Amino acid sequence: MEKLGIVVGSTKPNRVNFLSNKPLRLGQFVILKYFDGDEEIRLLGMINKVERENKYIPEDIPNYERIDRLIKESSSETKVKGEIQILGKIAERDNGITLEFQRTPPLPASEVLKPPKEILERLFGSKGKNYIKIGKLLSEAEDVNVYIDINQIVLRHLAILAITGAGKSNTVSVLLDNIVNLKGTVVVFDFHGEYTRAEFRRDGKNVVNVIKPLVDPTTLDRKDFAKLIGIRENATIQYRYFKYAVDKVEKDLKDEKGDDWKRFVETESFFGRLIGELESWKDEEKSSPFKGKIREESLYEVINKIEDTMVDLRHIIKIGAKDLIENIRPGMVNVFDFSEVDEEVADALASNILKHSLIERKKAVRGSDSKIPNPILIVVEEAHILAGVKSDTDSKYWMTRIAREGRKFGLGLCVVTQRPKGLDKEILSQMNNMIILKLVEPEDQKHVQSASESLSSELMEYLPSLNPGEAIILGNMTKIPLLIKIDKAKGKIQGNDIPVVDKWLGSEEKVSKLEDLKDF
Known part of the structure; x- marks a missing residue:
């Protein structure tokens, strides 16, 4: 494996600092290698911070004109340093290569190495029929x-x-x-x-x-049916009028034509009967289904919304249409x-x-x-x-x-x-x-x-x-x-x-x- 740098300073189980003289990239994968007794330890890491530094060209350099000369004289002094996030310990198991949680900090002066393409492919590649290819690693020069x-x-x-x-x-x-x-x-x-x-x-x-959604509104929850025609949840009086009218019309149709009434009733006919039921409540000689006086403003709002629905949503509403999920x-x-x-x-x-x-x-x-x-x-x-x-x-x-x-x-x-x-x-x-x-x-x-x-x-x-x-x-x-x-x-x-x-x-x-x- 190609050596990229070395771990410097104090180390932690999840991150270390490194020093290099190579142009490393943000997000690049690396392997940290060191020995713990006789055991070779390999940790997979990702570079999450990287910067270049030349001690001869500090931020507060006083003379801008000197920079060109300094660059020529000190180009070999440019160093790359940064931070590596440790992702886990590379371990070989019966079911393949895996990453295990690293509990101890790596040794200072551990080698920072370029991981072989084969290791990355084994870690992030296909593991069988459950896996699908989504793309390639962004940070690697080789396609992984x-x-x-x-x-x-x-x-x-x-x-x-x-x-x-x-x-x-x-x-x-x-x-x-x-x-x-x-x-x-x-x-x-x-x-x-x-x-x-x-x-x-x-x-x-x-x-x-x-x-193209084609829905039988009578199969929806009454609240969803109401929402379909534009009755908002906070319009409680309109909803009460609407729900009662739908329940009443459905019951009447079942009594007249049986449980399979939807086979014999056109969509326009159903909505027409719904409007007729609501309009009948305006007749003072007929008893209202509700105690107290009917609020005509709310009643007309419901009727208008039903009429608008018959025009605006005629392409998606059909009595007797199959359930939406049956189209799947x-x-x-x-x-x-x-x-x-x-x-x-x-x-x-x-x-x-x-x-x-x-x-x-x-x-x-x-x-x-x-x-x-x-x-x-x-x-x-x-x-x-x-x-x-x-x-x-x-x-x-x-x-x-x-x-x-x-x-x-x-x-x-x-x-x-x-x-x-x-x-x-x-x-x-x-x-x-x-x-x-x-x-x-x-x-x-x-x-x-x-x-x-x-x-x-x-x-x-x-x-x-x-x-x-x-x-x-x-x-x-x-x-x-x-x-x-x-x-x-x-x-x-x-x-x-x-x-x-x-x-x-x-x-x-x-x-x-x-x-x-x-x-x-």
Whole structure:
């Protein structure tokens, strides 16, 4: 192994200082070697601080003109010094190479060596069918592939965090590429239509299942049904009127047509009867279902919201539509397209999917018939919308439940956001795995660090300077926190910025052609 330097000064079990005459890099892996009696000890470390120093060129040099001469005379006196974080003791075991906790400080004057590529590949490479390739080590001159444990992603959840343009879409795409090749099932909540034209291929076939949400509102919880038509939770009187009317109309239809009444009732007819029931309460000769006088203002609000829903949401509401989770196809990337609905409607739909996914996975694990027989991963794009710090959405409740309980039932959660500080801290803290790309805002960084025990202050310092596609990965999916370059995805997600200038120039060309046609 090539010698890079030597350990100097006092040492600690988790960090040492070093001195070198070689241009070492921040984040570079090294091996510390020394003997404890007859035993050769090898420790894996990472350089987390590095600087160059020349004692002949101090900061307070009085004469700027002398620098050129001093550089020529003292170039050989430049030294590299810094700090190495000790990651663990390298140990050979029956199941391969591993890192063990180091309890004693290494000896001063220990050698600092360049680790062979083979050792790094054995530490961070594939360990079998559970592992997928995510990228390469960022700090090494030689390409060293990095693999992560997909079992741990599903069982311990994952957060993908970055500013806009840092590579979130590509990172998600790499993850989904690998999962579909394992015949895994993924559900994606897509707020911007980025996935509707996505391509993820297995055996030459595109395995993306785009789902335009079509929901039977009577299968939703009454609260979600109310939210769907725009009745807010604090509008208690409107909710009471609405809930009573829905219950009454459903009961009447069952009495008239039997339990399978949905086969015979059109969506417009159902909502028409709902409006008719509410309007009948305005008739003073008919007794009100509630004690006291009906508040006409609240009543009209409910009627207006139902009428608006019949127009605005006619493309997603259908009496008798199958349950949303019945659209999920195993072994595919199932994309629920929320791009044509507002956030409140998206919350009602997403919470229904989250809730019933958990219910069905519990059934599967307990040996009952289930609509979701195999483990799944739910990817929540724009997670701060559904589970914001200050929001109290139903989706947030079910995401919290899944984050706590999903491990036992093979239900994984992956939250993706460019606004980490806006994401609920409890949910973020339950994401035991993280892929963190570039983060610039100190508040974002602090919010993430407070939710993760593995994100050290030294690693935090990398975040603002990462290039697109570069990331810190940490958690159960990898042995130790790593700086990596994410692979370029084979699959395709429409997450790129709009080419503004190309659009402008293209528009000008179209106008020019139209003018030519007019002249002709």
